[in-house]
Amino acid sequence: MSKVDERVPVDGVPSQGQVTGPVRPPRVSARRRRPGVIALALALIAAGGAGVAVLLLQVGHRTEVVTVVRDVQVGQVLTEHDLGKASIALDPALKAVESDDLDSVVGKRAAVELKPGSLLSPTQVTKDSLVRPGEQLVPIGLKPEQVPATALVPGQKVQLVHVPAQGATASDADGDSPHGTIAGRVVKASKAAPGSGVVVVDVATAAADGPTAAGWVSAGALRLVLDAPDGS
Incomplete structure (x- = not known):
């Protein structure tokens, strides 16, 4: 009787004479989606959308107001060079002259000392001279x-x-x-x-x-x- 050599494959390569069947592709298991991760992602998207909405609302409520750009002494007549404009989110508790009313305060006198960088309030100006005739x-x-x-x-x-x-x-x-x-x-x-x-x-x-x-x-x-x- 003749003996048949049984050779062991080396490094996964079949030896000569060894018959192999068709190679099947590896099975890839479907990734399971975690409900918690999905919920977290949806929450982050919603939060981001809410933040953008708040920002847009704040930008939409900005108001153009009149600011003071130079030192103005009490009784001094205001000119356009003394005043500027700024766009801010104005607190309803603050009373400031809006930029559309700039012309209405030019030519009036400062009722108090005005400092650069401050908002101009209607009570800080007066049309009356502080030293009246007589x-x-x-x-x-x-x-x-x-x-x-x-x-x-x-x-x-x-x-x-x-x-x-x-x-x-x-x-x-x-x-x-x-x-x-x-x-x-x-x-x-x-x-x-x-x-x-x-x-x-x-x-x-x-x-x-x-x-x-x-x-x-x-x-x-x-x-x-x-x-x-x-x-x-």
Whole structure:
């Protein structure tokens, strides 16, 4: 009897004489889709869409407003060079002049000191001159202990009170007004001077009372008293 050599394939290559059948392609199992992953993907897409929607709404609600681009002192007439425009998402609580109303504020006076980069509010401008016809402006220097704790703002009504120096009488002052007081209105108040702490307040008074108030200031016999908010 003859022996048949049985040869073992090396490295998966069939040896000579070995009969092999057709090679089947490897089976690829279908990937199972995880419901959790799908739900997460849908949630991310929805969140992204909501974020875009919010952004579009914010952009859609931006408002063109008037801004201040240069320093403007109290009483100064506003020009186009003092103002600019900006587009912002305006909080309803803020009252700002819209860009369409820019022409309506040009030519008016600053009722308060305006700083660059700030929004312009309707209450910060006035069509009235801070020193009206028939009035005079009296500068009054107040020592730190004479400055009211309440901030002095333009338009605030005050009383200028004559306080005679020690040993003098009220009749010593020329042109005393009745009761030793003069009605006035704050036009501007400076910041406290470094070192001395003195605050200079510009007060508008009737033209007839201006020289008297100036005399009281010169003699150091004047005090500034704030009126009640309603002017009473």
